[in-house]
Amino acid sequence: MSTAVTPPAVTAWPVTIVVPVYGDLPTLLECVDSVIEHVDLERNSLLLVNDVGPDADEIERALLSRIDGAPGVRYERNPRNLGFVGNCNRAALELDTTDNDILLLNSDAMATPGFLEEMSSVLHASDTHGVVCARSNNATIVSMPHYLRVPKTPRTIERTAAVHAVLAPELPRYSISPVAHGFCFLVRRELIRSYGLFDEIFAPGYGEENDFCLRVNAHGYLSLIANRALAFHAGSKSFEGEKRMALRSAHEKIVVSRYPFYTDAVQQYLWRDIDPVDHFADAMVPGDDVPTVFLDIDRLEGKVLPESAVRFLELARERAGASARFTVSVPDAVAAATATRFRGLTVVPHSQFRSLHDVGIAIGTDASSAEQLLRMNRSALRWVYVNDDPSYLRRWDRRDPRGEDRTAVLDLIAAADVIVGTSEQANADLTHYLDATPVVTHAEWTVTGLDAPEHVLEGLLGDWARRPVDTARLRERWFRVARPSAKGTGTTPLEPRLTRIARRAQSIAPGPTAAARRALGAARRRLGR
The missing domain is CATH 1.10.287 (Helix Hairpins)
Known part of the structure; x- marks a missing residue:
């Protein structure tokens, strides 16, 4: 993989970068320094607007000293505190009288080389592009990596920079999303002229950028994520604790009341529209040498774990720790009993399973279900399919009349990197009844026999769990499987x-x-x- 992205050399469309100023002087100065260093301020401009916070005078003195002699930088001070929304509106609608596009850049953000040029090029790649944001370390759906193999692992600047350097060339230049994150928010000037900027109902802040994105979308303009642009973000310090949560909750209710589809749209983006290389970024470029593995045990008959599943769990418990992290996903009805029986393993009921792993082992205990297929697709970069007992194919009373079980098994096989058969009869059943032979040729290997679990885990704990991924095949699998569930609404997974x-x-x-x-x-x- 390439490890660098070459941005456009020149911003073809001039931009006014607006930095709303309130407090937190150290991060503000870092932000200003980064813009002066990485942005061509002969062509673009930087507008700093002091919103008269508690330390307004101290901040003013420090800012004026820092920008003294810098070309293209302008400082303004509001007559009174306007709040974030009012400050942004005054800057874009009153203070900046140019025809420039407007980049609203939080004072706790840091620019990187070429970020503005890339964002501007994406904004003007189509007349329908209205708003663009950059990737970051701390910006909800545009964070990289977004999903984490090990929950609560910090997304440090260094970690995000490393992942972005490797994966940015592998991602599409931009992604279309329902909204753009407000920390680094580039807007076409003509949209501001036509539709204004932020609604004052969202004062002092939170939710205003989502409302704007959805408002202009109603007129046909898109919000985009520029995947090859990177800006770092320290995170909100203006509102903390209970005040922050109260504002966010109240303003989200306003957004949802205006745009009832909003929550669904974000879910659909994260479920189906996001590029799988982006979704699995933390596994594509792992931050440690310990593979994460989940074992998914599907539907049970009589709440009894099959022999192969028991063997996998026993082996996983023996090997858990420094050599691998194991998570077990089981039907809700047996979660408590499984956790008691296999103490030392993390056991999660299907209804609560939300995690990302280097490898997933799908153990179909009867007929694999569409839900298992969806769990594997969302959670595992690489797949192992365990063919435990497909004898249901020979029994009409156990087959799904809709054919969902057959489709799920075929998709699991087609996406598997390893095929495990616990018996020759099991493999014969699949080959005969599903005509599975043509779709397993991509598999890394096929393992058969009672000692199959040992062979599989030995391979996973070796180098197999970290072998390069075929991104074309990953995308084909992702978009094929991430279709509406037969048990969903018909349009919603x-x-x-x-x-x-x-x-x-x-x-x-x-x-x-x-x-x-x-x-x-x-x-x-x-x-x-």
């Missing part, structure tokens, strides 16, 4: 539907109350989970 149900239950009973848990559990059972 199962997982986003469960997430929406969870949010609705949460809004009815704030906090994870027993009533909300019961409502969510009932909904999941109705959906076949």
Whole structure:
């Protein structure tokens, strides 16, 4: 893989960079220094607007000293505190009288070489492009890596820079998303002329950029993520603690009331539209040498784990620790018993499984389900398919009349990197009843026999779990499988539907109350989970 992205050399469309100023002088000065260093301020301009916070005079003195003699830099001070929304509006609508596009850059952001040129080129790649944001270390859906193999691992500047350097050339130049993150927010000047900027109802801040993106989208303009532009972000310090959460919650309700499709749109982007290289970035460029593996045990008959699943779990427990991190996903009904039986392993019920792994091992205990297929697609960069007992194919009373089981098995096989057969009869059943032979030729190897689990885990704990990934095949698998679930609404995948149900239950009973848990559990059972 290439490790560098060459940005356009010149910004063809001049930009005014607006930095709203309130507090936190050290990060503000870092932001200003980074813009002066990495932006051509002979062609573009930097507008600093002091919103008269508690340390306004000290900040003013420091800023004026720092920008003294710098070309293309202008400083203004508001007559009174306007809040973030009012400050941005005054800067874009009153203070900047040029025809320049406007980049709203948080004072806790840091520019990098070529970021503005790349963002501007993406903005003007089509007349329908309205808003563009950059990738970052701390910016919700545009964070890189977004999903983490090890939850709560810090996305440091160094980590994000390393992942971005490797994967930016592998990603599409830009992604179309429902909204753009506000920390680094480039807007066409003509949109501001036609539709204004931020709605003052969102003062002092939070939610205003989402409202703007959705408002201009109603007129046909898109929000985009410039995947090859990078800007770092320290994170909000203007609003902290309970005030921050209260503002975010109140303003999100306004956005959702105006745009009822908003939550669904974000879920759809993260579920289906995001490029899988982006989704699996943390596994594509791992930050440590310990592979993460999850074992997914699908539907059970009589709440009894199959022999092969038991063997995999026993081996995983023996090997867990410094050599690998194992997570087990099982049907909700057996989660507690499995956790008790296999102490030392992380056991998660299907309804709560949300994680990313280097490898997933799909153990189909009867007929593999569409839900297992979706879990594998979302959670595993590489797949192992365990063909435990496809004898259901010979029994009409056990087959799904819709053919969902057959489709799921074929898709699991087609995407697998390793095929595991616990017996010759199992492989014969698949070959005979599913005509599976043509679609397993890509597999790294085929393992058969009672000692198959040992061979598989030995391979995973060797170098196989870190072998290069065929990105073309990964994309083909991702977009084929990430189609609407047969048990969803017909247009909405199962997982986003469960997430929406969870949010609705949460809004009815704030906090994870027993009533909300019961409502969510009932909904999941109705959906076949």
